[in-house]
Amino acid sequence: MFASLAALALVAGQSTPAPKPPEDTPEEIAADAARDLKDSRFYNRPGATRADYDAAWQACRLIARGSRTPTGSVPMFYNPAMISPVAAGLAGGIGGLIGGAIAQGQQRRENRRECLMARGWRLVEVSDAEAARVGTMSDADRSAYFNGIVGATEVQGKTTVWHNGFAEPAPYDLRKPVAIAAPGGLVTGKKVDPKVPVTLEPGAAAILIGFRRPDDESAGKSASVAIARYDAAGSDLAYRPRDWKxxxxxxxxxxxxxxxDKKLPLEYHLIRVTPGDYVVAGAAPGAVAITNSFCLGAPRFSVAAGEVAYLGEFAPYTTTAMPGGERGPAMAWSRNEGDARATLAALQPALVPAMKAAQLTNGATYACSAMQMTMYRVPDGTDTAAR
Known part of the structure; x- marks a missing residue:
């Protein structure tokens, strides 16, 4: 589904050159950004100014709308009549539902909040007494209060910060371990015997990705992961041209x-691809469609010709303990190169010399075109600042 959404959005945008969206004035931006500075809650980043907040809020608003990429450029498929690339790219079905959700204020607010927190802002919710005190202030006093509080080092109230729980759920002693032994299962194609030798034609490459179910919370769960080609120079996905056929x-x-096979504790998938740069673009635990995008910061990797790039394993949790104390879904990432190599050795021994652990770099950004916009960081990946 992920690939079809991107392709259809591209086709929709290619019919008309992407115009530059109208610019808001600083006064308009400040007035709009003030909507998220409430008596009861506000955003804060120690050392920031009100101008810093206004700029970050505006950038995240445009990203949540789909009219700017995280680097500030205009997406190639943007049209000012669209609420988002997906909303215009698909008129019905899942795409229509996604577009409708983004068009509604609630989903846009959630994506804007995710964007701000991914950029280091924290959401602060104050006590009822403090909210009542702020509510009695004059307009001038309220403005001065928020001008200072957005950059204050110390704040009072419940603080929510971005965490990487979708990739790194919290340790949870009540999870019951499941024994995992290599080799695991291997899928090389639909209804294909995994022992039938896979050959890489000259100039071809492959990706090896696994699903790991190490405990009772992940056992029996389906999962899916989206991989997309990445244009590093343009800081965006690389889209298939209309005349590709x-x-x-x-x-x-x-x-x-x-x-x-959701019953397997360990299964691998071997997928032939063309060499180049890619990102882990989205993921979902359970038998559901992928409706998220890691566009605010995704793991990026390269695959060379003749290489089998091993990405690691994803453990699917439809709900589990999060670092913030709540429960939520996760696709926990880990790398177990010995198990991957043992699986290839047992089922595709000729490919073992070509297997290489992919070098994953966190922080690749691109145009957001999904219902949920977020960031995903692999624990041992090289870090670059997500822009």
Whole structure:
């Protein structure tokens, strides 16, 4: 589904050159940004100024609308008549539902909040007494209060910060471990015997990705992961051109890897791709469609010709303990190279010399075109600042 959404959004945008969206004045931005500075809650980043907050709020608003990429450029498929790329790219079905949700204020607010917190802002919710005190202030006093509080080092109230719980759920002693032994299962194609030798044609490459179910909370859960080709120079996804059939373009642009046997504690998928740069673009635990995008900061990796790039394993949790104390879904990432190598050795021994652990770099950004916009960081990946 992920690849089809991106492709359809691209086609919709290519019919008309992308115009530059109208610019808001600083006064308009400040007035709009003040909507998230309430008596009861506000955003804060120690050392920030009100101008810093206004700029961050405006940037995240445009990202949540789909009219700017996280680097500030205009998405190639943007149209000012669209609420988001997805809303215009698909008129019905899942795409229509996603577009409708983004068009509604609630989903836009949630994505704007995720964007702000991914950029280091924290949401502060104050006590009823403090909210009542602020509510009695004059307009001038309220303005002065918020001008100072957005950058205060010490704040009073419940503070919510961004955490990487979708990739790194909290340790949880009540999870019951499940024994995992390599080799695991291997999928090389639909209804294909995994022992039938897979050959990489000259100039071809492959990705090896696993699903791991190490405990009772992940056991029996389906999962899916979206991989997309990345344009590092443009800080955006690389989209398939409209004339790809005419030109015979065989490039791999996007793929969704779905678990095949949720009963297996460990299963791997071997997917042939064309060499190049890619990102882990989204993921979902359970038998559901991927409706999130890691556009605010995704793991990026490269695959060279003749190489089998091992990404690691994803453990699916439809609900589990989060670092913030709540419960939520997760696709916990880990890397177990010995298990991956043992699986290839047992089922595709000729590919073992080509297997190489992919070097994952966190922080790749691109145009957001999904219901949920977020960031995903692999624990041992090299970090770059998500922009």
């Amino acid at each position: 005419k030109t015979g373009d065989k490039t791999s642009y996007g793929l969704t890897v779905k678990s095949a």
